[in-house]
Amino acid sequence: MTIQITINGNPCSSEAGESVLTIARREGVEIPAFCHDETLAPYGACRMCLVDVVSGPKKGVTTACTLQAMDGLEIITDTPEILRLRKVLLELYLAQAPKSKTIKALAAQHGIKKTRFAKKVHPEDPLQGQCILCGLCVRVCRDIMGAGAISYIGRGQFTEINTPFYEENDACLGCGACAQVCPTQAIAFEDITGTRVMKSWSETKVPLKQCAACGNYFAPVPFTAYAYEKLDPAIRDEIRDLCPDCRRKEMTRKAILLRAEGVGR
Template identity: 40%
Template structure:
């Protein structure tokens, strides 16, 4: 079923159940975000995707990634008020990642070049540029289904990483979390026959294909084979492994 409404005065349609952010983007409207991926369930962590929504004559400012489309609503994705809210959100985020190029660029687009807030102290690990958006753990759980990461602690002690302060045994070193991370603070390298997910301290030996070339972690292939009920050497022999 399709839902009809307006975005910035333009009549739009979207499948029932979809969210305002994805719909706005699909119609070419630019809405910033730091914790959203179409591949996973919206979480509403960064609050950067704020828009104004008028429903039944009442207007409110709300996050668009987790707002389901509704018949007849009017959405505004940019206004002086929205820009003011986003600038405040970006100032808070900039405090957490003051040297990160992506965050600095985004903040500058909203006139924010310095933050009045100070960085929260790292509770137990290397917080560095982590803005606690949760994308890494959600991608790991919902897409990879490895469940290797989780939020820990509360308030200014909050951090994200393996459940225990040791190499996460569930991690298959697929790199999906590093790919999703908006501040690029996870680190993903291949060297010395190992694939390393730096931030989580995970190092796995790589498998060779039939031509002797390294191509994927042995543990990742083992897990994939097990999940799909394939022979243990299936990926080693597969043409796609070359």
């Protein structure tokens, strides 16, 4: 069902139940958001997407990612109070992740250059002093990839994200989905001849699959096993062990041969 909501005085059409953050992004209204990804359920952890509901069943400040659109809802994204709260949050994130360029840039956009809060000390931090504990990596690994290789460790100011007991974890598929969703690019991994080393995750080592045709390493073995099992229709046996480039070449070669056979008849 199509409904109407109002963002900063402008009417917007949407589907009932869509999140206000999704609608705002579609309409080109900028709302900062760190813990939201369209592939995951709304979480409401980072609080960056605060907006003010001025007309609706529950007025006041709330998170746009968890706020569902309903007919007649009116919100404002940049009241003085919202801007004040956003600045305080950015100061907190500057303290939590003092090395994050993403946080520094957003803070600077809001006129914040330093923080009043004590900066977290990260001796030999595998997340490079850039993690804001948004939880996206944990959720994508668990809820989308089904691996659950990483989780929250410790409590309060000592909370961190890593593998259980900081040990290499063979549940890791090496897919890198965690790094893709991380809003601060905190997660590091590297491919070193035949092995993907998840540097941020206790140096977990994942073997890479070698292309049967060109010999290049192209994807983590456990990830290809996971992906091939899910493909429907299933990947054909003759291209299973080929890298994407060689797969394309093989399919083109087959198509040319088939055409040539047709022409010859």
